[in-house]
Amino acid sequence: MPKIVGSSLADHREQVRQRIFDAFAEAMAERSFDAISMADLAQRAEIGRTAIYHHFPDREAVLVAFASHETDAYVDELTAAIAEADDPESMLRTYVRHHLAAGEKFHMGLGPSLAGHLSEDSRLEIRQHVRAVEDVLRGIVVAGRDAGAFRVEDVDATLSLVHACLNPRHLPPAAIEEFVLRAVGAGGPA
Structure with missing residues (x-):
């Protein structure tokens, strides 16, 4: 036993x-x-x-549960950090910094390269958790746009472009942060 x-x-x-x-x-x-x-x-x-x-039941189920567990923890940490920011620009800076720091900690190839190894149901389940992270950024971008702090016409395109900017691991985080803030029309350096 x-x-x-x-x-x-x-x-x-x-x-x-x-x-x-x-x-x-x-x-x-x-x-x-x-x-x-x-x-x-x-x-x-x-x-x-x-x-x-x-x-x-199988390693695919382990992967999906692991990704869900990690994403839930990430979103909890991220929203707690953003809650301390007092304006959309600070919120976006916090989002970028948190994402870059977490990417160094958790990056292990759970991205598109696994798509061929997963069933459609598993890909959709993981995608739901990715959307939870996107929803945090969406809230920041919409709040910044509505407050006049960001110049954003297409929110969905902005989300995709911001996340694309957060992928390079060889660039200095400060350069990525400033590029993202300027891309949405935010103010100068923090």
């Missing part, structure tokens, strides 16, 4: 899921998604080879 960790069955399940997520992140840092097996994840998470299937 496997040992239950935590104070309750729900606590046990959450702790095991977190160990699986940690194992998944570790494995993704070392190799591609298609080279990861459920047995590998179970071993890294220090659970039985069959026990992992009590939590996830």
